[in-house]
Amino acid sequence: MSGLRNTWPPSPDRVDVDASCVHVWRIGLDVSQDRLTELRSRLSPAEEARARRCRLPVERDRFVVGRAALRDILSRCTGVSPGRLLLVRSARGRPRLAGPTTQGLDFNLSHSAATALLAVARDGQVGIDVEVVDPALDHRAMATRFLGADEAAAVRALPDAEGRRAFFTGWTRREAYAKANDCRVPVELEESGAWNVWDLTVGYGVRAALVAPAPVSTVRCWTWQGTGVPGRAAIPNGRTRQNQE
Numbered sequence: 752m753s754g755l756r757n758t759w760p761p762s763p764d765r766v767d768v769d770a771s772c773v774h775v776w777r778i779g780l781d782v783s784q785d786r787l788t789e790l791r792s793r794l795s796p797a798e799e800a801r802a803r804r805c806r807l808p809v810e811r812d813r814f815v816v817g818r819a820a821l822r823d824i825l826s827r828c829t830g831v832s833p834g835r836l837l838l839v840r841s842a843r844g845r846p847r848l849a850g851p852t853t854q855g856l857d858f859n860l861s862h863s864a865a866t867a868l869l870a871v872a873r874d875g876q877v878g879i880d881v882e883v884v885d886p887a888l889d890h891r892a893m894a895t896r897f898l899g900a901d902e903a904a905a906v907r908a909l910p911d912a913e914g915r916r917a918f919f920t921g922w923t924r925r926e927a928y929a930k931a932n933d934c935r936v937p938v939e940l941e942e943s944g945a946w947n948v949w950d951l952t953v954g955y956g957v958r959a960a961l962v963a964p965a966p967v968s969t970v971r972c973w974t975w976q977g978t979g980v981p982g983r984a985a986i987p988n989g990r991t992r993q994n995q996e
Contacts, residue, residue, distance in 0.1 A: 790819035878931030
C-alpha cells in the first residue's frame with residue numbers, strides 16, 4: 752500500500768489506456784441548473800428512469816451528473832460516442848462495459864456527497880472508493896466491526912480526529928478492494944502481491960483509495976471539467992454515503 756501525492760490537471764479530450772496504467776478522474780457533482788439540464792440529455796432512458804427513483808432531489812441531480820460524466824469519460828477512452836456505450840451490471844450489481852464497445856476496458860465509479868471518482872483500466876478489474884470523513888461517526892466502534900484486530904486497536908488508540916481519518920483510510924482500501932474483486936468487503940486485505948493499493952489525495956476532509964492488478968504500476972489523475980469544485984463536499988443533513996454506482 753502506498754500514498755499517491757497526485758495532482759488533478761484538466762482531462763484531455765482523448766485518453767489512451769494501456770495495461771500498465773490506471774486513469775482516475777475527479778468529478779464534482781454539484782452543478783448549475785443549466786448544466787444539469789444539458790447533462791441529463793446525455794443519459795439513456797434506463798438511466799433517466801433510475802434518476803427519477805432517487806428519493807431526494809440532491810441525490811437525483813448528483814446521479815445525473817455522475818452518469819453523464821461516466822459516459823463522457825468512457826467515450827474519451829474508447830473513441831465511441833457516449834450514447835453508443837452499452838453499460839450492464841454483474842450479478843452483484845457491478846457496472847461494466849458490454850458488447851463491441853468494451854475494448855478490454857474496466858471501470859469503477861464511487862461517490863460520496865458532492866465528490867465522485869472514476870477509475871479506468873485495461874485488461875483487469877479496478878476498484879475505487881471515496882468517502883467524506885463524517886465527524887459524527889463513531890469511528891472506534893466501526894473500526895472494531897469492520898477492520899482487522901490489530902488495525903482496529905491502532906485506530907482506537909489514536910486521538911479522535913487522527914483516528915477517524917485512519918478508520919476511513921482503512922475502510923476505503925477495503926471498499927476499493929471489494930469493488931475490484933466484485934466481492935464482499937474483507938476484514939483483512941490480501942497481501943499476496945496480486946494487487947496494488949494506493950491512497951489518493953482528493954481534498955480536505957476526503958479519503959480515497961484505488962486498487963488495481965499488480966501489473967499496473969502507474970496512476971494518472973485528471974479533473975473532469977465543468978462540474979463544480981471537487982473535493983469540497985459538505986455532508987448535508989448529517990451523514991451521506993453513496994459509494995456504489
